[in-house]
Amino acid sequence: MLVIKNLSTHFPTERGLVKAVNNVSLSLATGEILGLVGESGCGKSMTLLSILRLIPFPGKIVGGEVFFRGSNLLEKKPAEMRALRGQDIAMVFQDPMTTLNPVFKVGEQIGESLRIHGAMGKESFRRRYGDNKKIAEKERVLELMKEVGIPSVDERYHEYPHQFSGGMQQRALIAIALSCNPQLLLADEPTTALDVTIQAQILSLLEQINREHGTGIILVTHDLGVAAEFCQRIAVMYAGSLVEVGPTDVVIGEPRHPYTIGLLRSIPKISSKKEKIKPIYGNVPDLAGLAGGCPFAPRCEVVKDACYSEDIPMRQISDDHQVRCLNVPGHSV
Ligand SMILES: Nc1ncnc2c1ncn2[C@@H]1O[C@H](COP(=O)(O)OP(=O)(O)O)[C@@H](O)[C@H]1O
Ligand SMILES: [Mg+2]
DSSP states (O other): OOEEEEEEEEEEETTEEEEEEEEEEEEEOOTTEEEEEOOSSSHHHHHHHHHHTOOOTTTTEEEEEEEEETEGGGGGGGGHHHBBBTEEEEOSSHHHHHHSSSTOHHHHHHHHHHHTTTTSSSHHHHHHHHHOOHHHHHHHHHHHHHHOOSSSHHHHTTGGGGGGGGGHHHHHHHHHHHHHSSEEEEETTTTTSHHHHHHHHHHHHHHHHHHOOOOOEEEEEEEEEHHHOSSSEEEEEETTTTEEEEHHHHHHHOOOOOOHHHHHHHHHTOOOSSSSOOOOOOOOOOTTOSSHHHHHHHHTOOOOOOHHHOOOOOEEEEEEEEETTTTTTOOOO
């Protein structure tokens, strides 16, 4: 459904060029949930925003292709992109309060999304909800609110965002995202602002949506544990580049990139009980003017001289497992 090839998005800054997305190639099958994982600042959000072509100034997509159902989004006209956003591809952000409008009732905001994207003009919509636009719209909004697990929808419809808890706000945003039955849902750390129990509920909701509607989901998270639990495949990103991509059981069970191994060791939940939890020493590098070579080299336990100088290609080490590391042999892709 989605095939990203050599996508690069750069930010010119005073400190140097920031390659926020550096030659990223990634694909998503229909109905798949893919986790995009990495520490803060490694380019996850910019990857998602590049797909929708919503990169903030002065950033720019400087190369690559983004095929969605066969056509390259980077070649589409702005009007075509506008039609696609929210309708075929929807996005859910980390902080629901910045996306919901505080002065409008939640129910009205979900209804507005139906109107903007023309969902109600469709024949199938009219057949199901009737010809009276106002009644049909409200009916559909209440249905969406129920589907995302908002209780007492008749009252909640009339409430304002601040009357909703963080978890309920995120559910409302997911209802907006779902209002047009998107085929692809881009979820950017949708649960980071929520506490752990609510986080699990929202992730189960995304899973349920995936199961019931076959919606493809890219779940961006800094938490490899979350990705391990909810995603079929995992892509690990570091300093703008993908370093390891594979099925979840392989990436978690037989990780090959030292960064993935480091991330796993730093998670209490899934690292083995015998092994001590161990942080990765050092920090994510400043992406401005990053030199060639492996960006993880300064933090790597198995670093060699060549790691600092060579541009390291992504290598295929089995059918569906790719790793970008000189210590891991395979054939270049
Ligand atoms: N407006 C901007 N100006 C300059 N650099 C930016 C801007 N926005 C993002 N970046 C750069 O892009 C990198 C990736 O950002 P982002 O995709 O938001 O990371 P993540 O979502 O993984 O935390 C950041 O490290 C930062 O250096
Ligand atoms: Mg982000």
